Structure formats: C-alpha cells, structure tokens
Amino acid sequence: MKAILDCNSFYCSCERLFRPALLRRPVVVLSNNDGCIISRTDEAKALGVPMGQPYFQAKDIILQEKIATFSSNYNLYGDLSWRVMETLRQLLPPEKVEVYSVDECFLDLDHIAPAQLHDFCAHLKATVEQWTGIAVSVGAAPTKVLSKVANRLAKKDKAATGCIMVLDSPEKTAAALRATPVEDLWGVGRQYALKLRQRGIFTGWDLRQLNLNWIQKEMGGVVGVRLVRELRGEACIDLKDPLTVKKMIATTRMFGVNVTLKKEIKEAVATYVTRAAEKLRRQDSAASLLEVFLIAKAEEPPPGKRFRHGPHIGGCVELPQATDHTPDLITAALDLVDQLFEAGRTYKKAGVMLGGLVPVGSVQTALFAPPKATPTRQQRQLMAAVDNINFALRNDVFFALRNDVLQFAAAGNGRRWKMRQEHRSPRYTSRWDEICEVK
DNA sequence: TCTGGGGTCCTAGGACCC
C-alpha cells in the first residue's frame, strides 16, 4: 500500500502556528508580489474566497470579513516543511519517504500489515502534529492515484474521517471513486476534464471503466493509460528515488514595479542567475544551457477575457562548457539581455533557466574552449566560500538584511524592481531577531 | 494600478543516418 500525507492549508497553518489568536479565524496567504491567494483556511474558503484569486479582487471581502492576510514567507514554510519531512524520516525508513512537494509526501507502507494500516496512519499524523504543530491528512490505498483520492476525501469531511482514509477494500475504493469528480483526480487538468465531461464521464468511477485505447488516443498516450490503470488498483507509478537531481533549474520573478531600463533588467537577471547557480551547486550539477527571458507588459485584456501575460521574449545559449561558476553564467546571461532588450518597452517579469545539467564531477572539457573556461580550483573554492557565508548569515541576527551578505556587483544595490511583500510575517524559525517572544 | 513560481513528462514532427 501507498499513502500520501499532506499538510492542511500548509502556508496558513505555518502562519497560525506562531499566532494562536488566528486559530479559528479565516487566514489567507498571497503569492510572490502579493499577486494571488495561494493558500486559505477552511474559514476563508467558507466565506467564498477562491483559490488563485488575484488579491486586488479579493480585497473587499478580505477587509469586510477581517481575513488575516500574509505575504508568502518561504523561509518560514521551508523550515517547517523540513521539520515535517524529517519527522516522517524518523518514523519510516528514509527510502520509503518521497517528498513530493513542500507540503506533501508519498509513503511506501508495504511493510505494514493491512489490519494495522489505519492505526499506523493515525500514529504518523499524531506524531507529526505533536512534533511540528502542523495539522496533516493521510490517504492510503494500493496506488498513488488512489491514495490521492483517499486523501482528498479525508480532508473534505474532517469530522467524519479524522483526516485519515484508507482504501483497503474494493467496496471502499468504488465508493471513493464515485464520490470523486474527474477534475479532482491527480493527473486530470482543465483540458482533459472538459473532454471527459463532453463524453459523459463525470467521476473517477466512470473514468475507470473507459477503454484503454480511447484513453491512449485522447488523454496524452501512456500518461492517461497509467492514470486509468492506477484507478483500477494496478500500481504503475513508483516512489521516486530520493537522490534524483533536477533536470532543469529556473529562477523567475515578476517585478514589483514596471521596469523600462536595461540597467535594471540586468540587475534582476544577474540576481536570478546568482540564485539559480546556488541551486545548481547545491545538487552538484553544472549547466550547459542558459536561457533568459523577459515578459513585456500585457495589453489590456478584453473585458471578460482571462488575464494573459504579455509577449515572451527569450533567448538561449549553449555554453562552451558546462559550468556552475556564477560569474561565467552572469556574463553569458547579460549578453543575452543585450540581445533581447528593446528600448521603449515596459517589462513585468524576467527569468533565467539552466538546462543540460550534468554532474559537476564529469564535465566534458570543450575541445576548442580557451583553457580558462574551466573553473579552476580557486574559483570553486571561492564559490563554496560565498555559498557558505551567505547560507550561514542569511539566518544570523547581526546580518538580518534582506539581501545576501556577499553579492555580485552586477546584481546592483538599488533594486527598485524587487517584489512587493507588504504583509510578510517574521521569520520565526530561521532568524534570531525575529523569534517569537512570550511576554 | 493590481493576476505566482518552479517543475515534470510526453508526443509529434523534422532532420538526419544507413
């Protein structure tokens, strides 16, 4: 059996953890730049605040209902997420724990006797809640897709299920699938849901009966077939090896204000490259492909039409040799900005993507590259030192700055373009100067 | 005024090989 354990309204729960006064009050958390609502508690949901709604549209109801509102505080969420996952790794062999997202985790429970499953899930839940203070839900079933179904139903009726559902018989599974609309299945998005509904397929149970040839043709080939097989109880999606590294690394942000100056675009791009290169080194990879893109300001969307981003202006270079050295990546990225930037345009967003990742230990030396293209031992040591200092001081009271202690000059220091975070809570668990005080 | 960020996997089709 497999299980998925996820944190209830994770970002909101993190905010509540340090403010017990918010315990039964509605809470929402906003995306970067205070753009959209990306987490909401049951109370906020009950007041009719939709997930993903732009903040400025929800402002009226937020004020009217006195909904507590926070900018996203990833230092805090990242730290609490780590505590939840670490707790699970203490309760299960670590290779049976697959961290799927910041607030979700797949578990392999094959070693638990069927009769004990429910109790074991309850034990996991109670321990995580006691050790971290974050409430969680658990769904268990023979496959990943079915465990997602179970988890959703467990959360939907918290009082009846106690946030735990185990699908350990064909009858329970059938009932669960009949109660699950297709669009709420893991792997069915807007497009497929529409297609299925037009064919009269409304629930997971309906989908499970469909002919695999049709699925193969109409639902993304093997992806759809795998989904339906999983609905039938045939495990097709294994737990992922916890040691797999990323194949692509991206850092992209909306600007906090409109940007028209090339200098500012370059500062932002250099900042994003720095961040991406840090992630690169953390997984011991080197990148051979670098892409930079800019998003220009969107035209007014026609009334009633969905919001769309402005034109995407992107460029890509193949590096002469894979590297994880920030200065080399910045140089290449700024060259791209020179090619992409058009004076007179207004930009809303920029991003950097690193691809063609290879293990840093086995970088192929370029035949025609000048000898200095290979990062030297000193350059490696330099980057390691920069990372160590920044990681350490990011959490230190004496350097409680918004920016890193060590920065590249190309990243600038005006940073007018930085994102807005008007409602950020203190970083209770990762900054000494922002720790919770009891009076 | 104002609409997030970071990923994965798969397919189709083109270019190219012998």
Added chain:
DNA sequence: TCTGGGGTCCTAGGACCC
C-alpha cells in the same frame, strides 16, 4: 505511372502537478 524500411536524436509545445 511508379521512389523503402528502419532507425536515432532533437525541439517545440502541450498537459499536468503543487
């Protein structure tokens, strides 16, 4: 009149996830 068969590799784009 009539133009094979069997591959590989790459890219762009679609769909999905949280």
